[in-house]
Amino acid sequence: MSETSASFHPELNDDQIQIRDWVHDFAERSLRPVAHEWDEREEFPWPVVREAAEIGLYGWEFLANGMFGDPTGLTMPVAIEELFWGDAGIGLAIMGSALAAAGIASSGTQEQLMEWVPQCYGDASDLKVGAFCASESDAGSDVGGYRTTARYDQARDEWVLNGTKAWITNGGIANIHVVVGVVDSSLGSKGHASFIVPPGTAGLSMGQKYKKHGIRASHTAEVVLDDVRVPGRCLLGGKQKLDERLARVRAGEHGNAQAAMQTFEATRPSVAAQALGIARAAFEYSLDYAKEREAFGRPIIMNQGIAFILADMAAEIEATRALIWRASWLGAHHEFAHAEGSMAKLKAGRLATWATERAIQILGGYGYSREYPVERWHRDAKIHDIFEGTEQIQQLVISRAISGLRIE
Numbered sequence: 001m002s003e004t005s006a007s008f009h010p011e012l013n014d015d016q017i018q019i020r021d022w023v024h025d026f027a028e029r030s031l032r033p034v035a036h037e038w039d040e041r042e043e044f045p046w047p048v049v050r051e052a053a054e055i056g057l058y059g060w061e062f063l064a065n066g067m068f069g070d071p072t073g074l075t076m077p078v079a080i081e082e083l084f085w086g087d088a089g090i091g092l093a094i095m096g097s098a099l100a101a102a103g104i105a106s107s108g109t110q111e112q113l114m115e116w117v118p119q120c121y122g123d124a125s126d127l128k129v130g131a132f133c134a135s136e137s138d139a140g141s142d143v144g145g146y147r148t149t150a151r152y153d154q155a156r157d158e159w160v161l162n163g164t165k166a167w168i169t170n171g172g173i174a175n176i177h178v179v180v181g182v183v184d185s186s187l188g189s190k191g192h193a194s195f196i197v198p199p200g201t202a203g204l205s206m207g208q209k210y211k212k213h214g215i216r217a218s219h220t221a222e223v224v225l226d227d228v229r230v231p232g233r234c235l236l237g238g239k240q241k242l243d244e245r246l247a248r249v250r251a252g253e254h255g256n257a258q259a260a261m262q263t264f265e266a267t268r269p270s271v272a273a274q275a276l277g278i279a280r281a282a283f284e285y286s287l288d289y290a291k292e293r294e295a296f297g298r299p300i301i302m303n304q305g306i307a308f309i310l311a312d313m314a315a316e317i318e319a320t321r322a323l324i325w326r327a328s329w330l331g332a333h334h335e336f337a338h339a340e341g342s343m344a345k346l347k348a349g350r351l352a353t354w355a356t357e358r359a360i361q362i363l364g365g366y367g368y369s370r371e372y373p374v375e376r377w378h379r380d381a382k383i384h385d386i387f388e389g390t391e392q393i394q395q396l397v398i399s400r401a402i403s404g405l406r407i408e
Contacts, residue, residue: 010325016075019066023079026057027086035087038217039376044173045090045217046127052094053124057083060118063098068105073332077273077324084277088380089217091274096169096218097121100130102267103178107194107236116196120176131174133165133223144189148225150181152239157232159195161225164207167387171221172206175199179225183242190249193242196234203228214379267388268341269328272348275384276320279352282359282377283313290362306362313355320344320351339394339401345384346394352381 012020030051038045052058057079066075084091097120104116120130139145148163161181165171177197184191197204207222232239287310290301300306327344330336356378360367367374385391399407 010074010322010329012074012078013072016072016078019075020078020082023057023082024085026052026055027082027091031083031086031090035090035217035373036370036376038087039089040216042211042216044129044170044219045093048090049093049129050124050127053121053127058094058097058121059123060101060121063101063117063121067098067102071332073269073328073330074325076270077276077328080270080273081277081280081321084274085281086277087217088274088278088377089215091277092169092215092218095270095274097128097130097174098270099132099169099267100174100176100178103132103180103194104196104236109236109238112196112233112236116176119199120174122175128175129170129173130176131168131170131172131178131223133168133171133177133179135165135167137164137166137222143192146180146182146189146192148179148181149185150179150183150193150195152183152232153229156229158229159232159235161195161197161203161228161230163225165223165225167210167220168223170219171223172204172209173219173221177204177223178236179223184246187246187249191246194236195230196236197225197228197230198234201228201230213382214376215383268345269324269331271384271388272320272324272327272341272344275345275348275352275381276317276324278377278381278384279313279320279348279355280317282352282356282374282381283310283317285374286310286313286359286362289366300362309358309362313358316351316355320347323347337401339398342389342394342397342401345389346391346398349381349384349391349394352384353378356381 030048034045034048038048049058056062066079070076080091080095083094100120101117104113108116119128122128134143134146136146136148139147148161148165151160153160161179163181165179171177176199179195179197180192181195182191183193203226205224205226207224209219209221212220235242287301290306290310291299293300301310324344327340330340356374359374360378363372363374366372369375389397396407
């Protein structure tokens with residue numbers, strides 16, 4: 001066993017237990033009663049997010065304490081699991097700005113972090129959201145296929161952005177857009193950089209809003225960039241750092257991971273926690289149902305065919321949580337060795353889709369009805385096999401990490 005593995009002790013401290021219970025109470029009281037309504041409306045749930053801001057759950061301070069101020073790395077996945085246990089669509093509306101904040105944190109300076117992250121949130125009296133704009137219509141998993149360009153206008157010390165981003169959480173309604181652009185197309189994914197597009201910048205607009213299978217309370221849309229000019233200081237990390245990195249890549253050095261992948265790697269354990277929350281919700285609901293629903297004169301859980309499914313669900317949930325917590329701890333200590341973040345997301349995404357499908361089976365016809373929440377959880381679960389790196393991309397990342405080979 002490695003020294004890193006031996007030093008990881010998956011135990012929550014008193015503060016984390018209080019946060020877990022606090023978020024669970026909010027999810028039970030404020031998310032579950034309105035989850036069906038906002039899913040049907042397919043609109044961003046501003047009143048619920050404002051309520052989260054009022055209690056301190058939505059805001060850059062919570063993010064800073066949970067993501068950047070926690071040496072264990074466990075606070076955010078614990079909180080996210082409870083939030084998504086409440087509802088995934090509203091949960092993503094609350095957590096979506098964190099991806100923009102993570103994009104700023106992974107590439108920006110401390111000064112940029114302090115200036116722009118608070119503007120991704122605003123406050124309860126003036127609520128704002130942030131958006132991380134990476135994917136494009138022909139380039140999701142293929143980050144090397146991005147076409148949005150970033151050209152430097154030296155005379156005006158401005159960057160000019162052109163292109164269309166696709167499948168963007170909070171796209172077009174955000175106060176702050178963090179945009180990944182191609183600075184040097186000859187370098188593939190190593191020629192990317194991230195830029196802040198401040199509020200009210202001319203040339204940025206919302207394209208189509210997507211009508212989705214699940215997480216329908218979360219706003220997802222295209223972001224169109226038409227000669228968008230941003231000041232030089234909006235290049236995350238600064239131009240000197242970018243020029244030095246590009247020079248190393250051109251000289252044949254490996255350099256750092258490109259902009260989008262740096263952000264995704266940091267957030268994958270949290271995305272896995274989202275999927276875990278959905279799976280746990282489905283398990284708990286179907287367990288209660290199986291204990292109450294009678295067939296042939298006894299509760300259906302008395303049948304091994306049902307009981308064994310629930311036993312497998314319970315075991316898989318516990319195993320997945322342990323994997324997520326370990327990945328979160330390693331991420332907090334910058335000690336990923338074998339793509340543990342991707343392992344957690346791969347495992348949790350598969351668990352959520354499988355567990356919610358099994359929950360529908362246990363409920364039978366009721367599980368297929370929109371009057372019961374398990375069909376919504378099933379729809380919400382599937383995205384976790386797709387966004388921030390598909391199931392197959394996670395397998396590719398893991399296989400490269402464990403083999404040391406450039407598997408294609």
